[in-house]
Amino acid sequence: MTKSFSQMNRRRFLGTGAATTALLALHPFSVNAAANQAHLRIMETTDLHVHVFPYDYYADRPSDKVGLSRTAAHIDAIRAESTNSMLVDNGDFLQGNPMGDYIAYERGMKEGDSHPIITAMNALGYEASTLGNHEFNYGLDFLMKSLAGADFPVVSANIVKEKGANPRGDTGLLKPYVILDKEITDGSGETHSIKIGLIGFVPPQVMNWDRRHLEGKVEARDILETARAWVPEMKEKGADVIIALSHSGIGSAQESEGMENASVPLASVDGIDALMTGHSHLVFPSEKYAGFAGVDAEKGTIHGKPATMGGFWGSHLGVIDLMLEKSGGAWQVVTSSTETRPISKRDENRKTIALVDSVAMVENSVQAEHDATLAYVRRSVGKTAAPLHSYFALVADDPSVQIVSQAQTWYITEMMKGTEWEALPILSAAAPFKAGGRGGPEYYTDVPKGDVAIKNVSDLYLYPNTVRAVKVNGAQVRGWLERSAGMFNQVEAGKPDQILLNPEFPSYNFDVMDGVTYKIDLSQPSRFDAKGTEINPDAQRITDLMFDGKPVTDDMEFIVATNNYRASGGGAFPGAKGDTIVFEGPDTNRDVIVRYIVEQGTINPTADGNWGFAPLENTSVLFDTGPKGAERISDVKGVDLEQAGDGPDGFARYRITLG
Missing domain, CATH: 3.60.21.10 (Metallo-dependent phosphatases)
Known part of the structure; x- marks a missing residue:
């Protein structure tokens, strides 16, 4: 026919x-x-x-x-x-x-x-x-x-x-x-x-x-x-x-x-x-x-x-x-x-x-x-050893972001082989896309432990971005994380129950950098405003920035796996203005995640806790998330969380004690 x-x-x-x-x-x-x-x-x-x-x-x-x-x-x-x-x-x-x-x-x-x-x-x-x-x-x-x-x-x-x-x-x-x-x-x-x-x-x-x-x-x-x-x-x-x-x-x-x-x-x-x-x-x-x-x-x-x-x-x-x-x-x-x-x-x-x-x-x-x-997209193509959810992605290392970082690192590691950058350490930057905000109290990723279907990948990665890699130095890594830390309001040490999140800051600009460890000092002002304009050039929220157990120095060199939006200047991140790109992948981030799941069989996206908030004595902050987050609170590591009643517009409120 x-x-x-x-x-x-x-x-x-x-x-x-x-x-x-x-x-x-x-x-x-x-x-x-x-x-x-x-x-x-x-x-x-x-x-x-x-x-x-x-x-x-x-x-x-x-x-x-x-x-x-x-x-x-x-x-x-x-x-x-x-x-x-x-x-x-x-x-x-x-x-x-x-x-x-x-x-x-x-x-x-x-x-x-x-x-x-x-x-x-x-x-x-x-x-x-x-x-x-x-x-x-x-x-x-x-x-x-x-x-x-x-x-x-x-x-x-x-x-x-x-x-x-x-x-x-x-x-x-x-x-x-x-x-x-x-x-x-x-x-x-x-x-x-x-x-x-x-x-x-x-x-x-x-x-x-x-x-x-x-x-x-x-x-x-x-x-x-x-x-x-x-x-x-x-x-x-x-x-x-x-x-x-x-x-x-x-x-x-x-x-x-x-x-x-x-x-x-x-x-x-x-x-x-x-x-x-x-x-x-x-x-x-x-x-x-x-x-x-x-x-x-x-x-x-x-x-x-x-x-x-x-x-x-x-x-x-x-x-x-x-x-x-x-x-x-x-x-x-x-x-x-x-x-x-x-x-x-x-x-x-x-x-x-x-x-x-x-x-x-x-x-x-x-x-x-x-x-x-x-039928294929509706059935399992792999398994996850841990739930994939984003209820707490803005306050703690998170499995829904972790799996994206793992897939990007896996892909870029292969792509760097045989290139002049093969010997450089690879970091991965990824952000939570579904994290409440204007999307409402149900706008979160939530894939239970067990089978993962291809259609679940759209829950992990909303946009048809393609993979990019940029070559940056240690100073740019720090600046990248300072830009990301604009997600949070400045808080006053010793004061309870201060609102944590800046409502003008979109979650897709909250990049978590996998491959390094670091703390965020909320008592310091943000170096950048919500649009990425530098307003406090000397501000330093990022502390204890380490790679392989050693302090990151300004002259260290890294490859960062990210997406075409970020690498080309989206969000105005230091080190990602379009002039540091060393690899433009032909694959979408979604396809990379699917391939990674298929190849691994069972993924283990348990968050490794590579970032968190610096201690502040007698200080607590409040943030809002979806009510279903209560079912996932036991998964959250490295942060002192407790329920604090109802938030506005159907959200649930939580208290984080910083020290």
């Missing part, structure tokens, strides 16, 4: 019949094309990460923000609006949500099996794809078995089995490029032959990110070196139009060896006519890229060539329109336009509104796998 869907779509892929289009509004390029001129629409999906259904498997509920079945509605519309069209994917399709993990870890891929994302792509009639970095997450055997089911070519030029003297001499893992022989209809209705070349690239950093799967099996080349070798050959072999499938972000225009985000200099390679970009989970054209060298964020061009980036998880469809003209027997691009089409928007109340409905054919093609994934 899947094959017939694919074949049906391909017949109308390039050259929608007049009877079909007569009642529809064609794109101006199609309307205005003259004889020997043809309008070609190139549609891009990127970073799908197995999101076929509009469903958030972590939260176990439908989502209007994701899903190839929603993007498919735009694909149908684009095809109807143009005389000639083609659909490509830009990589990162095989991994990234629980459906992908279910196939890899549970069902498996036997010879002849079809991966659900490939099944859905076949149903939509994709013409080509490239590999993203996440295609390697489950190993090469899994990858190759998955690709075997594709009704379209998958190309990748810079990942090779063995390097030769130059890229043309390499032994490729896949074909570096493909040249498709197509038929195209011009403005007078006449049909012509055209050769469309597609070449694929992936960040060479995959050799580090997936070292355990790739080391000794494949090698990576620089994207730009590879492009300059293969694109001339594509022209020699008759490619009229060359499209770069660049699973690489839009970054610096300055070329450097081994660039991860190389799409800007890639656009300057002679012979490339258009670029599909991705990897960054962003949208292009958009204001995000205003001011980037070589980039026109309004027109959607890079070095004058059309480019697009279609968001992630099916959130947008990227579209490049080319007006082609045949002159001297060859086709050339004479003008272009670029856009993206979203599947949802936020209304004035910031509520997500769907802009399109799902295409049933796409959902039907993988309904069985969707149902199996729901």
Whole structure:
């Protein structure tokens, strides 16, 4: 059945019949094309990460923000609006949500099996794809078995089995490029032959990110070196139009060896006519890229060539329109336009509104796998030897934060191997996301001891952040913790029952630093205000800061595992302003936690008590938490807690005696 869907779509892929289009509004390029001129629409999906259904498997509920079945509605519309069209994917399709993990870890891929994302792509009639970095997450055997089911070519030029003297001499893992022989209809209705070349690239950093799967099996080349070798050959072999499938972000225009985000200099390679970009989970054209060298964020061009980036998880469809003209027997691009089409928007109340409905054919093609994934996320993938709760995460070392730190440390330790920072000690910074506050007295993580399901991970980590590592010194570690300690009001020694928490300070900025030990002296003023502005430069709340039993000195060096929000300046933390990043992981923090649980089998997130409050004689403070915290009070170590009646708005109040 899947094959017939694919074949049906391909017949109308390039050259929608007049009877079909007569009642529809064609794109101006199609309307205005003259004889020997043809309008070609190139549609891009990127970073799908197995999101076929509009469903958030972590939260176990439908989502209007994701899903190839929603993007498919735009694909149908684009095809109807143009005389000639083609659909490509830009990589990162095989991994990234629980459906992908279910196939890899549970069902498996036997010879002849079809991966659900490939099944859905076949149903939509994709013409080509490239590999993203996440295609390697489950190993090469899994990858190759998955690709075997594709009704379209998958190309990748810079990942090779063995390097030769130059890229043309390499032994490729896949074909570096493909040249498709197509038929195209011009403005007078006449049909012509055209050769469309597609070449694929992936960040060479995959050799580090997936070292355990790739080391000794494949090698990576620089994207730009590879492009300059293969694109001339594509022209020699008759490619009229060359499209770069660049699973690489839009970054610096300055070329450097081994660039991860190389799409800007890639656009300057002679012979490339258009670029599909991705990897960054962003949208292009958009204001995000205003001011980037070589980039026109309004027109959607890079070095004058059309480019697009279609968001992630099916959130947008990227579209490049080319007006082609045949002159001297060859086709050339004479003008272009670029856009993206979203599947949802936020209304004035910031509520997500769907802009399109799902295409049933796409959902039907993988309904069985969707149902199996729901069963998978609802059952145990591991166990926890201790309850995971956040009722006391703001006043004591806490298991819900501990497990995040353990997973981040585990991941970054592996990622640092073979790098110049391998010998540096690794710390981990994590914050409690669900800790009451404006969320109310029930807004807490609470996973009981025993089985842990994948959907529980969203309770531990609310946001789809990706993992980062920063290199900092001891002074920056201290400053980081001083910033975090702004969570607490200053208290007066010798005075009872003072309110502890600053209500203006969000819990997601209360980073606990695992790997060091320290105390917080509440009698001192906060160095920073709630927004991170330094207001008391000489204040020192952090005391007894130790690493491996010895005082942390200002010149010590550390790697800190954190997330992209924090590492890029979110929260304005010393040492995390975007200029200390040494590693940008391709994985979300949620995925890392899931992998850690799966690999460990049974996790032991019991808090190790590495931080606490400095003693203050005859002093007590009050803080409020959820009423269900009473069931977990015996789990809390290192702090003198007692119930102190009811707090406001349904919270329960507790007293902490500091000394």
